[in-house]
Amino acid sequence: MAEKTLKRVDLIFSEDNYREIIEKTFAKTDDEIINEMIDSGLKGRGGAGFLTGLKWKFARDAKSTNKHVICNADEGEPGTFKDREILDKVAQKVFTGMAIAARVVGAKKGYIYLRGEYRFLVPKLLKDLKEFHAIMKAVNFDYEIDIFMGSGAYVCGEETALLESMEGRRGEPRNKPPFPVIEGYLGQPTVVNNVETLASAAMVCKIGSQSYKRLGTKSSRGSKLFSVSGDTPIAGVYELELGMSLQEFVDEFGDGDTKAVQVGGASGFCVPRKKFPTTIIGYQSDLEGDNLPTGGSMMIFNSSRSMYNLLRNYLDFFVEESCGQCTPCRVGTQQLIYGIEAVKRGDKNSSYLDYLLKLTETMKMTAKCGLGQSVANSFSSIVTNFKEEMIY
Amino acid sequence: MVEVESLVKRLVNIYGRKRESLLPVLQGVVEQERTLTEVTLKIVAQELDLSAAQVYGTATFYGFLDTEPRGEFVIRVCKSITCAMKGKNQMIKTMEDTLKLKLGETTKDKKFTLLQTNCLGWCHKAPTMLINDEVYINLDQEKVIEIIQSYSRKGTY
Numbered sequence: 001m002a003e004k005t006l007k008r009v010d011l012i013f014s015e016d017n018y019r020e021i022i023e024k025t026f027a028k029t030d031d032e033i034i035n036e037m038i039d040s041g042l043k044g045r046g047g048a049g050f051l052t053g054l055k056w057k058f059a060r061d062a063k064s065t066n067k068h069v070i071c072n073a074d075e076g077e078p079g080t081f082k083d084r085e086i087l088d089k090v091a092q093k094v095f096t097g098m099a100i101a102a103r104v105v106g107a108k109k110g111y112i113y114l115r116g117e118y119r120f121l122v123p124k125l126l127k128d129l130k131e132f133h134a135i136m137k138a139v140n141f142d143y144e145i146d147i148f149m150g151s152g153a154y155v156c157g158e159e160t161a162l163l164e165s166m167e168g169r170r171g172e173p174r175n176k177p178p179f180p181v182i183e184g185y186l187g188q189p190t191v192v193n194n195v196e197t198l199a200s201a202a203m204v205c206k207i208g209s210q211s212y213k214r215l216g217t218k219s220s221r222g223s224k225l226f227s228v229s230g231d232t233p234i235a236g237v238y239e240l241e242l243g244m245s246l247q248e249f250v251d252e253f254g255d256g257d258t259k260a261v262q263v264g265g266a267s268g269f270c271v272p273r274k275k276f277p278t279t280i281i282g283y284q285s286d287l288e289g290d291n292l293p294t295g296g297s298m299m300i301f302n303s304s305r306s307m308y309n310l311l312r313n314y315l316d317f318f319v320e321e322s323c324g325q326c327t328p329c330r331v332g333t334q335q336l337i338y339g340i341e342a343v344k345r346g347d348k349n350s351s352y353l354d355y356l357l358k359l360t361e362t363m364k365m366t367a368k369c370g371l372g373q374s375v376a377n378s379f380s381s382i383v384t385n386f387k388e389e390m391i392y
Numbered sequence: 393m394v395e396v397e398s399l400v401k402r403l404v405n406i407y408g409r410k411r412e413s414l415l416p417v418l419q420g421v422v423e424q425e426r427t428l429t430e431v432t433l434k435i436v437a438q439e440l441d442l443s444a445a446q447v448y449g450t451a452t453f454y455g456f457l458d459t460e461p462r463g464e465f466v467i468r469v470c471k472s473i474t475c476a477m478k479g480k481n482q483m484i485k486t487m488e489d490t491l492k493l494k495l496g497e498t499t500k501d502k503k504f505t506l507l508q509t510n511c512l513g514w515c516h517k518a519p520t521m522l523i524n525d526e527v528y529i530n531l532d533q534e535k536v537i538e539i540i541q542s543y544s545r546k547g548t549y
C-alpha cells in the first residue's frame with residue numbers, strides 16, 4: 001500500500017453548534033439561502049445527483065399550505081453504509097439540514113424514513129430528536145420530525161416508492177412527473193433528500209458556499225463520503241474530495257492486488273484495472289450514464305475473486321428487489337440470470353452475451369424506475385470487461 | 393385471538409386510523425408476534441377501515457413483514473457480495489448444524505428461524521447478521537455459536 005496521498009476532509013463528522021448554524025441561517029431570506037445552496041454546487045448524495053438548491057426552490061415555489069421534508073435513510077444499495085454512520089454520529093447535523101430545508105420551502109413536518117435493518121438506531125435517534133426539538137422551540141420555529149420505519153425493501157429508497165410506503169401501500173415507484181417537489185407525500189409538495197445531502201447542506205450554511213466550493217472539481221463540488229469495502233485492509237467510511245482518479249483511490253485503499261472496483265454498488269459500474277488511471281470519481285466522469293455512481297459505494301475485488309460470481313450475486317439482488325410492477329425489469333432480470341447460466345454451462349455460445357447486453361439496453365430504456373434502468377450498468381460493465389470469466 | 397385483537401387496537405390507538413398508519417401497525421404486530429396471520433391481517437383491515445386485500449397486498453410486499461410462521465428469534469444472514477466473500481456460507485452452515493435445521497426453516501421449538509437477507513449495511517465488518525433488530529458483525533464460527541447459545545438461554549419458553 002502506498003503512503004496516504006488523498007486529502008481527507010472533515011466536514012460531515014465534525015461536531016458543531018447546531019443552534020448557532022440555524023440562527024445564522026435563519027437570519028437570511030429564503031432566496032439568499034437557496035442561492036447559497038445553488039452556488040455551492042451541492043448535488044444530491046443519494047444517487048441521482050440533482051442540485052439540492054434547485055430542488056428546494058421548486059418545492060418553495062409549489063403552492064400548498066402543507067409541505068414536507070423527508071430524509072431518505074433507506075440506504076439499501078449493497079456496499080453503502082455511510083448514512084448509518086452519519087445518523088449514528090451526527091444525527092443533529094442531518095436534522096439541522098432538514099430544518100433549513102423546511103424553513104426555505106415552508107414545511108412544518110419532517111420524516112426520517114429509516115430502513116428496518118437500522119431499527120437499533122431508534123432509541124438514540126429519539127434522544128437526539130428531543131434535543132433538536134428543544135432547539136426548534138428555542139429559535140421559535142414550528143417544525144417537528146418523526147421517524148418512519150421501512151420494512152426490508154430496497155426499492156423503497158426510490159423516492160416515490162418511499163412515499164407510497166409511507167402512505168401504507170406496496171413500495172411501487174410512481175410515474176414521474178409529477179415529481180415529489182410538486183406532488184409528494186399525500187399529494188403535497190415534498191422535498192426528499194439523502195441523509196448525507198442534508199448534513200452537507202447544513203455545512204454549506206455553516207462555512208458558506210465560497211469555502212465549500214473550494215473542495216472538489218468544477219462539476220463535482222465538495223466532499224463526499226465513501227463506503228469502502230471488499231478486499232481492502234482498511235475498510236470503512238472516508239470523507240474525500242470529489243474528483244480523484246480511481247488509480248489514486250486504489251493506491252490508497254487496495255490490497256496491492258486489486259483487479260476491479262465496483263463504483264456505486266450493484267446499480268453502479270465495474271471498473272477493471274486497466275481503466276483505473278482514466279476513471280475519475282465525481283459527477284462527470286466518462287462512466288456515468290443516467291444513474292450516476294454517486295452513492296459512494298466502493299467495493300474492491302482482488303484477483304482471487306470471480307467476476308461471474310459477482311454478477312450473479314448482483315442479479316440475484318435485482319430479481320429479489322424488483323417491485324415487479326413493470327415487465328422489462330421483472331422478467332428481464334430473471335432472463336439475465338438464465339442467460340448467463342446457460343452461457344456458463346455451455347448451453348449457449350458466447351455470442352449470446354451480446355444478445356443479453358441488448359436486453360439490458362432495452363431495460364434501460366423501458367423500465368419505469370432507476371432499479372430496472374440501472375441493471376445495465378453493472379451487467380454491461382462486468383460482461384464486457386470480463387467476458388472470458390463469463391464463458392469459462 | 394383476543395390478544396392479537398387487543399394488540400392491534402392498542403397500535404391503532406397509538407398510530408391513528410389512517411392508511412398511513414398501516415406500516416407502523418403491521419410492524420408493531422410483527423415485533424410482538426413475529427408473524428402476520430390471515431386472521432391478524434383481517435383484524436388490521438377492519439380497524440383501519442381498509443379491505444383485507446389492500447392490507448394483504450401491502451404486507452406481502454415487505455421482506456420484514458413475515459406472513460409465514462417464524463420463530464421467536466429471526467436470524468437474517470447478509471448474503472450481499474462482501475459478506476459472501478468473507479464467509480457467510482460457513483456461518484450459515486455452522487448455524488444449520490447448531491440449530492439442526494436448514495436455511496429457511498424454523499426450529500421445532502419455534503425458537504429460531506434462519507433466513508438470508510440483502511445488504512445489511514455493514515460490509516466493512518463482514519460477515520454480518522441480524523437477530524430480530526440486533527446486529528452482529530465481524531462474525532466467525534466461534535462467535536456465531538456463542539451468540540446462538542446466548543439466545544438459546546434467553547427465550548421466553
Ligand SMILES: Cc1cc2nc3c(=O)[nH]c(=O)nc-3n(C[C@H](O)[C@H](O)[C@H](O)COP(=O)(O)O)c2cc1C
Pocket residue numbers: 043044045046047048049050072073074075076077154155156157158159160192193194195197198369370371
Ligand atoms: C432503486 C433505488 C433505490 C434508491 N435508494 C436510495 C437510498 O437508499 N437512499 C437515498 O438517499 N436515495 C436512494 N435513491 C435515490 C432517490 O430516489 C432520490 O433520488 C434521493 O433520495 C434524492 O435525494 P438527494 O437529491 O439528496 O440525493 C434510490 C433510487 C433508486 C432508483
Ligand code: SF4
Pocket residue numbers: 155172173321322323324325326327329330367368369370371372373
Ligand atoms: S423498474 Fe423494476 S423496481 Fe422499478 S418500477 Fe419497474 S419493476 Fe418496479
